Amino acid sequence: MLRSVALIALENTGPFELGLVAEIFGIDRSSRGTGVPRFDFRMATLVPGPVRTSAGYSIQVENGLEAAEDADLVVMAPYGRWPDGPEPLPAVVLETLRKVHERSAWVMSVCTGAFALAEAGILDGRKAATHWRNSALLASLYPAVEVNEDVLYVQDGNVITSAGTAAGIDASLHLLRQELGAKAAAAVARDMVVPPHRDGGQAQYIDRPVPVTPGDTLEGVLQWITVNLDQEHSVTALAARAHMSERTFARRFKAETGTTPGSWINVQRVLKAQELLEDTGMSIDEVSRAVGYGQASMLRHHFNRAVGISPAAYRRVFRGRADRPAWAQQGYPVHPQAPRPAL
Structure with missing residues (x-):
């Protein structure tokens, strides 16, 4: 279960991205009955003290990198002087990230934080995302990384990389859905007054050829x-x-x-199915009819495609079963073309 979160902030970090991670994981919502625990939230940096942000002001970070050593989730915030790009990171930062990954904790980057994960070698052979303006640079500097510039976030195993700025919200809510269930993620989204789910495969930059009034x-x-x-x-x-x-x-x-009506409706149906599987005693057939799929086989098809497991397996995990399977502890790919875990 996700309990502790460490956010690494280095010089020229992004204040918006720091704020969104702190908003999601740093606020105590444990008394609201939504299934969201009080996370042990910490901020960490290379040398404790003031850390300058890209907006020109500094924030005070009390913890060194040791705060990330036992965290269940370590988030790498944006850093570097853009558009010049990131500077090489100190070896101790890279080693900290590698150790976190090696012990199978969650590792997540927001925006240009992906460059740190790439420099540490964590993204070698993996799919990854960063801000669309920097996708080409990430791909050129780290050819072993499969950069996808058209998505909001990518999960590959226990590593999640998100695109620019607000996409960090989508990636964080995606992680909460996996660890705590759809109801808990929706509760945090309501607090933040944001949509509870934008599919990871949704385009980062949506062209608007038709004027919207x-x-x-x-x-x-x-x-x-x-x-x-x-x-x-x-x-x-x-x-x-x-x-x-x-x-x-x-x-x-x-x-x-950013998508077609059919694809968007499928996402909403799967999300609703997740909530019903968590909160009701409805059978799989009843859930399937309630979300518009009719036959249970259709629900299983779309649910497996979107979530990576069957509706029955999802219900077992998110209705409190203690012996959570390995995929629930380590994560699973979210894109249809990604390999699926064997259950």
Whole structure:
């Protein structure tokens, strides 16, 4: 179970990224009945004391790198002077990251923090993400890393790398869903007033070829879909609800969500299924019908594709079973093309 979190901040660190990690893991929500524990949250740096941020002011960090030695999750924050790129890191920082990885703890980077993981060799042979502006540089400096510049975050084993700035929220909530379940992750998202889930494969930078005005937004349609997942949702019917042509609706949908209506609805159905599997005694067949898949075989197909395990296995883990299987302790890939664990 994820209990302790260490955030490593080096010179020229990103204040926004520090804040989002602290907001998610540094606030005590244990008394709210949502399943979110009080994390032992620490900030660490090379030499305890003031650490200058990229915004020009300094923050006080009380702990040295030893604070990361026994943490369940170690997060590498952005660093370096951009657009010049990162400077070589001290050997002690690299060794700390390697030791964390070797003991199978979670390792996560936000934005350009991925360069530290790459320099430490942790990303060799792995899929990884960073801010889209720096993806080409990461790939050129570290050819052993498979850089994906089009995603919000990537999980490869016990390593998670996120894209720029706010994508760190998505990566952190993804980790909470795995460790604590969908209900706990949704509770943190509500606290932060952010969407509970953006798929890791969603594009970092969404081009908006169709001008979006306040009257054109699809927010109302998206909200309606999420409370009516048990219904069929054709593009024709959704376009009519949005008072648009099918072609305009499809273009607008891609512009606002970064994906197609079918893919987006599948994500919402799997998320709802996770909540029902955690919080209700509904059978797999009942859950499948409640989220709009009809037959249980369809739920199992989409659930396995998105989460990497079966609905029944997910329920066993997140309804309190003590003997958690290895995949739940170490993580599993999130993209369909990634290899799946054998259960």
